[in-house]
C-alpha cells in the first residue's frame with residue numbers, strides 16, 4: 377500500500393492550477409448515458425474516482441475515447457444491461473460514491489436501473505432515501521435487497537410530478553434531474569441542491585436538448601423531452617482543491633498564486649478563509665495569497681468565539697471543514713468547527729493532537745481549536761488517511777510540521793487529488809511517494 381513521506385517546514389512558492397472538479401465530473405460522466413450520441417468532456421481530472429468511473433462506463437458498453445490529456449469522448453450507443461447484474465459491476469460500483477448517479481440516467485433511458493450500495497468516504501451515515509423517494513414519485517418501482525445491499529428501480533413510463541425533497545442532497549438532486557429529463561410532462565423539484573456542479577449538470581443537459589429552468593435556485597422545473605442529443609462540456613475547477621490550497625499556503629506561511637479558480641463559483645469559501653484572518657487577493661480569475669507570518673481568527677461581533685459550520689449550498693461545503701480545522705491549529709485565536717452533515721469526519725483530530733495541536737473534540741460533530749499562532753510547530757508523526765479530505769488536512773499538517781511524517785493509505789488522497797505530490801513538490805514541498813508498506 378502506497379504511503380507518503382513528508383519532510384515538513386518547506387515553504388511553497390509559485391503558482392498552481394486546480395484540477396477539474398471531482399464531484400462535477402462524477403455527475404457529468406453519468407449523464408453521458410442519457411444519449412446515444414457523442415458527448416465530449418474537457419478538463420477531466422486524472423484522479424482515482426474519475427478513472428474508475430470511466431472504466432465502469434466502458435465495462436457497461438460505453439465507447440470511450442481519450443482525445444487529449446484531459447478530454448474524453450463518450451458514446452453510450454448501446455449498454456449491456458445484463459452486465460448490471462454481474463458481480464464485476466457490483467464490485468466496481470462499490471468503489472466510489474458517484475456510481476449511485478448511474479441509476480437516474482439508466483432509468484430515464486432504459487426503464488431500469490441497478491446499483492449496489494455505493495462506495496465513497498466512510499464519514500458517517502450516507503442515506504440514499506432522497507434519491508429513491510424521488511424515483512418513486514416519478515412512477516418507478518423501487519426494491520432494496522437488504523441482504524445483498526442492492527438497489528433496483530424499474531419504470532418504463534416515468535411521469536413528471538411535483539416533489540419536495542426531504543433534504544437538499546447533491547447526488548440525489550442530480551440523480552432525480554437526470555431521471556426526469558425524459559419523463560412525460562413537467563417535474564418540479566423543490567428543496568433541490570443548487571451548488572455549482574448541479575448547475576453545471578443542468579446547463580449541460582439543456583445544451584443536450586433538455587428543458588430545465590430555475591437553475592441555481594432550489595426550485596427546478598423540468599419539462600420532459602423525447603430524447604437528448606450529444607454536446608461538449610468543460611468541467612469547473614475543483615473548489616475543494618482551491619480551498620485546500622488556500623489553507624495549505626496559510627499553514628506553511630507560503631506565497632502562492634492559485635490560477636483560474638472560477639472565483640464566481642466559489643460562493644462563501646473565500647469569505648470564510650478571510651474570517652480565519654488569511655489575506656489573499658482576487659487578481660483576475662486567480663487568487664493570490666501573499667506570504668503571511670500570522671493570521672488571526674475573527675470573533676463574532678458580540679465577541680464570542682467564531683463557529684465555522686457546513687450547510688447546503690450556498691452555505692459552506694462540508695468537504696472543506698477538515699481543511700479549516702487544520703488551518704486553525706496555527707492561527708491566532710480560537711474557533712469552533714461544527715461539521716453538521718457527517719458524524720464521523722472529525723476523528724482524525726486525534727492525529728493532530730498527537731502532533732501537538734490544541735484541539736478538543738467536543739463530540740463527533742464539533743471540535744474546538746485553539747491556535748498556536750505559529751509560535752509552536754506541530755511535530756512530525758506517522759498517520760493514516762481516513763478519508764479524502766482528512767487525508768489532505770493531515771498532509772497540510774505534515775508539510776508545516778517539524779521533521780519527517782509518514783501518511784499511509786494515500787489511495788484516499790489519490791481518489792480526489794491528481795498527482796498531489798508532484799504538483800506540490802514543483803512548488804517546493806518535499807513529499808516522497810513510497811510504494812511499499814512503510
Ligand SMILES: CC(=O)N[C@H]1[C@@H](OP(=O)(O)OP(=O)(O)OC[C@H]2O[C@@H](n3ccc(=O)[nH]c3=O)[C@H](O)[C@@H]2O)O[C@H](CO)[C@@H](O)[C@@H]1O
Nearest residue numbers: 399402473474501502543544545546547548688694695717
Ligand atoms: C460524489 C459527491 O458529489 N459527493 C458529495 C455529495 O455527497 P452526497 O450527495 O452523498 O451528499 P448529500 O448531499 O446527499 O448529503 C450529505 C450529508 O448531509 C446530510 N444533509 C444533506 C442535505 C441537507 O439539507 N441536510 C443534511 O443533513 C445528509 O443526510 C448526508 O449525511 O455532497 C456532499 C455534501 O455537499 C459532499 O460532502 C460530497 O463530497
Ligand SMILES: C=C(OP(=O)(O)O)C(=O)O
Nearest residue numbers: 473474496497695764765
Ligand atoms: C465526501 C467526499 O467524497 P465522496 O462523496 O465521493 O465520498 C469528498 O469529496 O469530500
